Amino acid sequence: MTKLLLRRRQWLKASLHAPVMWSGGAAALSGCLTGWKPSVSKERLSRPAPRPEELLAAMTLDEKLGQMTQADVKALRMHENDIAELGLGSVLNGGDSLPRPNTPEAWADQYDKVQSRALNSRLGIPLIVGTDAVHGHALVKGAVAFPHNIGLGAAGDAALVQEVARITAKEVAGTGIDWIFGPCVAVARDERWGRTYESYSEDSALVAKLGAAVVKGFQTDDLSASSSVLACAKHFLGDGGTTAGVDQGNAQVSEEELRRVHLPGYIEAIKAGVGSVMISYSKWNDVPMHINADLITGLLKGELGFTGFVVTDWEAIDRMGLPYDKAVALSLNAGVDMVMAPNRYRRFIEVARALVKAKQVPVSRIDDAVLRILRQKQALGLWQRPMVDRSLTREVGSAAHRAVGRRAVQASLVVLKNEGVLPLKRQARILVAGRKADDLGAQCGGWTVSWQGRKGAVTTGTSILAGLQQVAGAGNKLTFSVDGEGGEQADVVVAVVGEEPYAEGRGDRKNLSLRKDDRALLDRLRQSGKPMVVVLLSGRPLILDEVIQHAQAVVAAWLPGTEGAGVADVLFGDVAATGKLPFTWPANMNQIPINAGDAKSEPLFPLGFGLA
Ligand code: BGC
Numbered sequence: 193m194t195k196l197l198l199r200r201r202q203w204l205k206a207s208l209h210a211p212v213m214w215s216g217g218a219a220a221l222s223g224c225l226t227g228w229k230p231s232v233s234k235e236r237l238s239r240p241a242p243r244p245e246e247l248l249a250a251m252t253l254d255e256k257l258g259q260m261t262q263a264d265v266k267a268l269r270m271h272e273n274d275i276a277e278l279g280l281g282s283v284l285n286g287g288d289s290l291p292r293p294n295t296p297e298a299w300a301d302q303y304d305k306v307q308s309r310a311l312n313s314r315l316g317i318p319l320i321v322g323t324d325a326v327h328g329h330a331l332v333k334g335a336v337a338f339p340h341n342i343g344l345g346a347a348g349d350a351a352l353v354q355e356v357a358r359i360t361a362k363e364v365a366g367t368g369i370d371w372i373f374g375p376c377v378a379v380a381r382d383e384r385w386g387r388t389y390e391s392y393s394e395d396s397a398l399v400a401k402l403g404a405a406v407v408k409g410f411q412t413d414d415l416s417a418s419s420s421v422l423a424c425a426k427h428f429l430g431d432g433g434t435t436a437g438v439d440q441g442n443a444q445v446s447e448e449e450l451r452r453v454h455l456p457g458y459i460e461a462i463k464a465g466v467g468s469v470m471i472s473y474s475k476w477n478d479v480p481m482h483i484n485a486d487l488i489t490g491l492l493k494g495e496l497g498f499t500g501f502v503v504t505d506w507e508a509i510d511r512m513g514l515p516y517d518k519a520v521a522l523s524l525n526a527g528v529d530m531v532m533a534p535n536r537y538r539r540f541i542e543v544a545r546a547l548v549k550a551k552q553v554p555v556s557r558i559d560d561a562v563l564r565i566l567r568q569k570q571a572l573g574l575w576q577r578p579m580v581d582r583s584l585t586r587e588v589g590s591a592a593h594r595a596v597g598r599r600a601v602q603a604s605l606v607v608l609k610n611e612g613v614l615p616l617k618r619q620a621r622i623l624v625a626g627r628k629a630d631d632l633g634a635q636c637g638g639w640t641v642s643w644q645g646r647k648g649a650v651t652t653g654t655s656i657l658a659g660l661q662q663v664a665g666a667g668n669k670l671t672f673s674v675d676g677e678g679g680e681q682a683d684v685v686v687a688v689v690g691e692e693p694y695a696e697g698r699g700d701r702k703n704l705s706l707r708k709d710d711r712a713l714l715d716r717l718r719q720s721g722k723p724m725v726v727v728l729l730s731g732r733p734l735i736l737d738e739v740i741q742h743a744q745a746v747v748a749a750w751l752p753g754t755e756g757a758g759v760a761d762v763l764f765g766d767v768a769a770t771g772k773l774p775f776t777w778p779a780n781m782n783q784i785p786i787n788a789g790d791a792k793s794e795p796l797f798p799l800g801f802g803l804a
């Protein structure tokens with residue numbers, strides 16, 4: 193059968209018989225990559241893409257299952273032979289699986305290395321490599337970190353968000369990567385959720401509008417262009433609707449609410465051509481989303497006509513509390529096409545093989561999954577341009593890209609209060625106070641150079657303090673004090689306070705009050721008797737209590753990313769404040785969850801609030 197096909201298909205013949213060039217000798221054979229240089233024969237580079245149906249017909253069951261498997265690049269580090277041996281379809285880098293040194297060039301080298309492994313497999317099907325560039329390609333040191341989605345929601349400008357997405361795609365493509373796990377079209381309905389900042393808004397319409405803009409910015413009109421990348425709308429469905437805002441929790445809502453609140457983002461993303469969708473860890477009324485055939489096959493692929501492929505979340509099949517083989521069968525039969533099995537990818541392939549052999553998962557389902565994946569690979573033009581376009585690598589973190597970041601920061605700021613202190617005067621004696629004023633890591637938040645993010649000088653950029661100094665200009669009378677000493681000598685004090693970096697469930701909080709050290713800082717500054725501007729760095733509305741009374745101005749800066757000068761541009765009035773609240777701002781914890789339209793007590797600020 194395979195032989196017959198081979199005779200008929202020239203391309204396949206070429207790929208099977210082309211000389212495979214290994215340059216790593218024993219190292220390559222042992223699977224240890226030290227010193228191994230990517231090497232792929234000319235025939236395997238820049239080939240016309242075979243038709244997915246032809247490829248499928250040539251694939252063994254194991255190759256099909258390999259194609260459906262996504263492994264983590266760190267787990268593969270000592271086992272890179274597995275890529276070709278298992279015919280893996282995809283590789284991702286988890287948030288803490290980063291090349292060393294963490295430079296754009298090292299990322300690009302890593303890409304070429306794993307990709308050349310795949311090109312040297314029997315069928316030479318290229319990998320699709322994915323990453324979490326969820327606010328720019330911010331896991332890469334030196335890349336631009338844009339405001340997290342909550343800030344872009346405050347900007348509310350689809351054209352700007354599309355531009356941000358375009359730059360993100362270029363930086364991602366500059367490291368070779370083909371696929372971004374975004375946009376996150378979660379509609380966060382409870383601020384206790386640690387992923388609130390990944391949500392553009394509590395308002396589904398705004399989420400849908402901006403999510404679609406991101407899909408266009410990532411994929412463009414020509415997915416095969418070298419700076420286009422595949423988008424992934426996530427996390428399907430209802431991730432932002434879990435009870436009490438528990439990450440990976442249970443969304444106990446009616447089908448009417450599930451569709452009305454949480455579905456519009458997917459409808460618009462599909463209209464914009466999104467090539468993939470990631471399933472949510474969460475449950476809908478006690479049923480894990482990963483096994484919900486009605487929603488994945490019925491609603492997403494059927495009713496909404498989604499033709500791309502569906503990927504699981506990280507080890508999601510392992511986390512459902514079901515025996516693994518049962519969980520695999522249910523997920524695949526529910527419509528999952530690719531399994532993110534970062535570490536135990538071999539186990540997935542073995543279990544899936546047994547399930548197919550036992551007829552618990554039909555071959556037709558496997559074939560459908562593989563075709564969906566191959567079609568996106570074909571649309572990406574991976575056969576024609578499997579290796580990194582190094583001209584893009586040089587552009588990562590460029591001044592032009594940073595300028596877009598700075599504009600995004602300007603547009604994202606929401607002025608909550610201003611009693612005549614803003615704009616700041618350049619000649620004024622300004623005391624800038626608080627550790628976070630000079631902390632790139634804090635202003636970038638999670639998913640920056642690591643999964644959880646970290647305080648300190650984690651990457652290249654402009655801190656809020658540096659931005660203020662820069663924009664205030666030569667001869668300014670700006671001083672900085674971590675603990676707020678010296679307010680008495682100033683005309684005005686600017687305090688930067690807020691949250692410290694976190695990601696996902698580690699950011700779930702029962703109490704959203706300001707931290708103790710921040711409150712102490714504000715108290716000290718208040719004693720100076722000078723007008724006070726509070727700049728809040730946070731992934732969500734915080735409970736402001738007396739802050740809002742004691743400060744003369746309060747500005748929500750969210751998690752602005754690396755371009756801190758954008759904050760100064762607005763504080764000094766060079767750029768008008770235009771941001772509007774993408775979330776209802778609760779007055780106290782008892783009000784949470786509170787969303788526009790709830791018949792509840794008065795929030796501190798309503799959705800859409802923002803002073804000019
Ligand atoms: C997150 C996803 C992310 C994936 C890969 C998961 O923990 O829920 O949003 O895309 O990891 O890093």
Ligand code: BGC
Nearest residue numbers: 285286287288289324506643
């Ligand atoms: C990875 C993340 C992933 C998370 C899920 C981390 O180790 O770096 O990418 O989202 O695990 O638990």
